Amino acid sequence: MVDLVLRSRRVITPSGERPAAVAITGEKIVAVEAHDAPIEAASEVDLAETALLPGLVDTHVHVNEPGRTEWEGFATATRAAAAGGVTTIIDMPLNSLPPTVDVEALRVKRAAAEGQVHVDVGFWGGTIPGNAGDLPSLHDAGVFGFKAFLADSGVPEFPPVSAAELIKAMRTTDALFVVHAEDPGRLREPPPSAAYADFLASRPAAAEIGAIATAIDAARSTGRRVHILHLSAADALPLIAAAKADGVRVTAETCPHYLTLDAARIPDGATEFKCCPPIRDASNADALWRALADGLITSVVSDHSPCTPALKRGDFSTAWGGIASVQLGLPVVWTAARSRGHSLADVVEWMARRPADLVGLSGKGRIAPGADADLVAFDPEATFTVDPRRLLQRHAVTPYAGMVLRGVVTTTWLRGRTVTGGRLLTRER
Numbered sequence: 001m002v003d004l005v006l007r008s009r010r011v012i013t014p015s016g017e018r019p020a021a022v023a024i025t026g027e028k029i030v031a032v033e034a035h036d037a038p039i040e041a042a043s044e045v046d047l048a049e050t051a052l053l054p055g056l057v058d059t060h061v062h063v064n065e066p067g068r069t070e071w072e073g074f075a076t077a078t079r080a081a082a083a084g085g086v087t088t089i090i091d092m093p094l095n096s097l098p099p100t101v102d103v104e105a106l107r108v109k110r111a112a113a114e115g116q117v118h119v120d121v122g123f124w125g126g127t128i129p130g131n132a133g134d135l136p137s138l139h140d141a142g143v144f145g146f147k148a149f150l151a152d153s154g155v156p157e158f159p160p161v162s163a164a165e166l167i168k169a170m171r172t173t174d175a176l177f178v179v180h181a182e183d184p185g186r187l188r189e190p191p192p193s194a195a196y197a198d199f200l201a202s203r204p205a206a207a208e209i210g211a212i213a214t215a216i217d218a219a220r221s222t223g224r225r226v227h228i229l230h231l232s233a234a235d236a237l238p239l240i241a242a243a244k245a246d247g248v249r250v251t252a253e254t255c256p257h258y259l260t261l262d263a264a265r266i267p268d269g270a271t272e273f274k275c276c277p278p279i280r281d282a283s284n285a286d287a288l289w290r291a292l293a294d295g296l297i298t299s300v301v302s303d304h305s306p307c308t309p310a311l312k313r314g315d316f317s318t319a320w321g322g323i324a325s326v327q328l329g330l331p332v333v334w335t336a337a338r339s340r341g342h343s344l345a346d347v348v349e350w351m352a353r354r355p356a357d358l359v360g361l362s363g364k365g366r367i368a369p370g371a372d373a374d375l376v377a378f379d380p381e382a383t384f385t386v387d388p389r390r391l392l393q394r395h396a397v398t399p400y401a402g403m404v405l406r407g408v409v410t411t412t413w414l415r416g417r418t419v420t421g422g423r424l425l426t427r428e429r
């Protein structure tokens with residue numbers, strides 16, 4: 001007898017959507033059977049037309065604890081994640097104090113997270129000038145790879161690396177390197193201005209293209225793996241396609257805001273839309289969707305990057321750059337994907353299976369025997385209006401306020417139980 005059976009007319013499996021019964025024992029999925037298969041179970045839930053998805057895997061989340069817990073924190077970020085159908089997050093190494101750049105800093109971060117996470121949490125390490133020697137031991141301690149900035153990160157304790165420093169770091173370990181790709185030489189200081197166009201002009205597509213070329217060169221010359229974070233500029237896509245065709249190990253992700261928001265419609269002074277790289281125009285977003293459809297962009301992750309409401313105020317030159325959307329990514333992307341003719345299975349591919357594969361979490365992001373029973377009941381037809389006060393992140397700041405979105409998460413299971421507590425993850429070997 002199994003512990004739990006979940007039946008749905010719309011189960012999203014690795015081979016597509018179908019009616020099925022998912023059997024769970026302990027923390028694992030033990031079988032995926034026909035919808036009407038007789039299965040003896042201690043309990044059973046019939047979800048009818050509500051879809052059953054694997055829990056999403058968000059490999060790009062800034063939790064900011066310890067050190068800047070007033071911006072966000074493990075309890076609030078993971079509660080928001082669970083409510084949004086995200087059952088695994090990988091936390092970025094910066095904005096917390098200390099940044100996760102050596103084994104001791106990882107120990108401090110794990111101690112801060114312990115006991116207060118509602119979903120499973122893994123950690124990225126970071127590479128900064130001078131810490132290349134720390135990377136092998138930090139990788140052995142279980143981080144999923146290393147983040148590098150090629151431009152100013154926004155915080156002084158996490159300085160950018162040069163192209164030579166990135167190559168030096170990549171030579172120390174076979175870890176995955178994930179890169180914030182903007183070329184500082186092609187960024188300008190934004191003028192003090194309430195107009196979004198002035199901010200956008202200060203961070204042109206050429207800055208992304210230049211830095212992506214640097215990252216690709218590093219991967220080419222070292223033979224290591226590099227992943228381009230939060231790709232905004234669609235004009236960089238041919239560069240990535242050409243490198244892949246040459247056998248360079250490069251992948252790229254984008255974010256819900258680059259896919260769905262339009263620079264031309266950002267109101268004056270609306271700094272909740274500020275992020276780096278910036279949101280660009282609607283034709284750019286169309287090109288990002290095409291790249292997702294043909295697999296050149298592999299995943300969609302939140303880049304959840306909150307701060308205090310006070311830091312988010314001011315004009316576009318002074319406000320903190322970052323959008324907090326771990327709770328809203330699924331309905332934001334599904335609403336737009338559906339209108340563009342994509343399936344729920346496509347969205348699951350981009351937001352669950354491929355991010356899990358990026359970081360080597362073979363038991364996450366898929367509804368299959370042997371996988372963790374991380375599952376989400378999702379009503380794909382229900383609609384709701386985004387009320388910032390109902391978000392579970394620490395601060396009620398979002399560019400999606402007032403939008404009508406399609407798709408409601410009704411229940412989230414982590415390792416076979418409705419969400420209560422998560423675990424700290426280490427890289428699989």
Ligand SMILES: [Zn+2]
Pocket residue numbers: 060062092303305
């Ligand atoms: Zn980020």
